[in-house]
Amino acid sequence: MKREQWGSRTGFILAAVGSAVGLGNIWRFPYMAYENGGGAFFIPYLFAMLTAGIPFMILEFTLGHKFRAGAPKTLGTLNSKFEWLGWFQVMISAIIAFYYVVVIAWAISFVYFAFNQSWGEDSNAFFFGEFLGLGDDSAPSNLGSLQWNLLLPLCLAWAATYFATFRGVKGGIEKVNKVLMPLLFAMVLLLIGRIAFLPGALEGIDWLLKPDFSKIWDLKVWSAAYGQIFFTLSVGFAIMLSYASYLPKKSDINNNAFMTVLMNCGFSILAGIMIFGALGYMANVQDKELTEVVSSGVGLAFVTLPTAINLLPAPGVMGPLFFLALMFAGVSSHISIAEAVTTGLMDKLGWSRPKTATVFCSVGFVVSLLFITQGGLLLLDLVDYFINNIALLGSCLLELLLVGWLCRLQDFRAYANQISEFSVGNWWTVCIKFVSIAMLIVILFNNIKTAFLEGYGGYASAEVTYIGWGMITLMLIVAIIVNVSSKQESKI
Ligand code: PHE
Ligand code: NA
Numbered sequence: 001m002k003r004e005q006w007g008s009r010t011g012f013i014l015a016a017v018g019s020a021v022g023l024g025n026i027w028r029f030p031y032m033a034y035e036n037g038g039g040a041f042f043i044p045y046l047f048a049m050l051t052a053g054i055p056f057m058i059l060e061f062t063l064g065h066k067f068r069a070g071a072p073k074t075l076g077t078l079n080s081k082f083e084w085l086g087w088f089q090v091m092i093s094a095i096i097a098f099y100y101v102v103v104i105a106w107a108i109s110f111v112y113f114a115f116n117q118s119w120g121e122d123s124n125a126f127f128f129g130e131f132l133g134l135g136d137d138s139a140p141s142n143l144g145s146l147q148w149n150l151l152l153p154l155c156l157a158w159a160a161t162y163f164a165t166f167r168g169v170k171g172g173i174e175k176v177n178k179v180l181m182p183l184l185f186a187m188v189l190l191l192i193g194r195i196a197f198l199p200g201a202l203e204g205i206d207w208l209l210k211p212d213f214s215k216i217w218d219l220k221v222w223s224a225a226y227g228q229i230f231f232t233l234s235v236g237f238a239i240m241l242s243y244a245s246y247l248p249k250k251s252d253i254n255n256n257a258f259m260t261v262l263m264n265c266g267f268s269i270l271a272g273i274m275i276f277g278a279l280g281y282m283a284n285v286q287d288k289e290l291t292e293v294v295s296s297g298v299g300l301a302f303v304t305l306p307t308a309i310n311l312l313p314a315p316g317v318m319g320p321l322f323f324l325a326l327m328f329a330g331v332s333s334h335i336s337i338a339e340a341v342t343t344g345l346m347d348k349l350g351w352s353r354p355k356t357a358t359v360f361c362s363v364g365f366v367v368s369l370l371f372i373t374q375g376g377l378l379l380l381d382l383v384d385y386f387i388n389n390i391a392l393l394g395s396c397l398l399e400l401l402l403v404g405w406l407c408r409l410q411d412f413r414a415y416a417n418q419i420s421e422f423s424v425g426n427w428w429t430v431c432i433k434f435v436s437i438a439m440l441i442v443i444l445f446n447n448i449k450t451a452f453l454e455g456y457g458g459y460a461s462a463e464v465t466y467i468g469w470g471m472i473t474l475m476l477i478v479a480i481i482v483n484v485s486s487k488q489e490s491k492i
Helices: 009-020 023-035 038-067 071-078 080-116 125-132 148-167 169-195 201-209 213-217 219-233 239-244 253-286 297-311 315-349 353-372 376-406 409-419 427-454 461-491
Strands: none
Touching (some): 009 169, 009 253, 023 080, 023 201, 023 219, 023 297, 023 315, 038 071, 038 219, 038 427, 071 376, 071 461, 080 125, 080 353, 080 376, 148 169, 169 315, 219 253, 253 409, 297 315, 315 353, 376 461, 409 427, 427 461
């Protein structure tokens, strides 16, 4: 059977941008920039983008285009001893899919609250905790009962992903992204257009952009920038490779990669302006310093911003707009995560698309119930930390070692250049073979050391061991077993 294909170049780019632009751009990037030197953060960030982000994106597009298969099959073709890495990547995607969807479910609930203005007069951490059912004794190992209020939004979030992956590349994924992406950009611009003219907004934006050059010499800042780039671009764990495996023969790889990366990073900056504008306004209204109102991560999106939105003129419009944007960004990314798993399984097991999508989304739905329990947020936090800081970076490093040192990297560059309008020079090879690998070794080693010595987030050390390290060990074991059994099968 002929492999599915994207309907148009725009369709592919929108889908790739849809994958890259996600929750991370909205709640991670702005705070990260603010904390790591403001305007000066752009130096390490641009460095990471140029030496890791763009080269890695070109690499994944090339591998997908050349081998026309998901990660397990592609990496297995490159080197039969490395198929397990493909499965490891598919598992990273699957686990992210299980918890990322829950954040989308929160966003859906908040769209609903926003229309009804029912997240409390001034929304606060207490409200969010109550909404999630977080109890005093909740812990990653003490999940408590299911939060029924989250069941319907969770079903809706999975339904969107199921629809897209079931219908396939052209009829599902491309169609959804063609609607969601333009809407997302338009909504964020609209929000900025309103927020920027409020008193205090410009001061807030100034806080974000004001460069603190003393931070430039801090290794932590570089490690933050480098660590963030893989997650934000969805590279290194089977996603972009899967999308690129559906490209038509005639495709401009280098150009597409540059556009995807630039649009993602551009969107991050827009999100930063929007959020810090709103925070600046809130500080102004409450007569506080910006440093007193700013917060990070989940708290920023679901606690601080609802408060800021309540203070805005026309919160009944701004609220739904913001949470719809969050939801659209999340859904388009979630689809890509699910597709990486679907493509990986389909290509390796020879299952049909409808069957694969149905099996994965059903299993995924059941597993994700773990995260809509009373302790779900804490479990999510712990799992996310280990996946992002250890599994994901480890997978990126191994993939780069494989293609950079065990394959003929120059052949891939030649392949990409020959079908692209403009060529990438030898810098590409240098970045992959040396710069990125060296940076990843330093960061990964440091992350592993920190997690070993200090644990994470104040969770009990048994939880960190069994849930964090246990999960990674289990993933490795499963990947290797699958690799070995698929080798034996191909011998028969
Ligand atoms: N790139 C997305 C973001 O920045 C996140 C993402 C993670 C997408 C994992 C796909 C897979 O939020
Ligand atoms: Na992103």
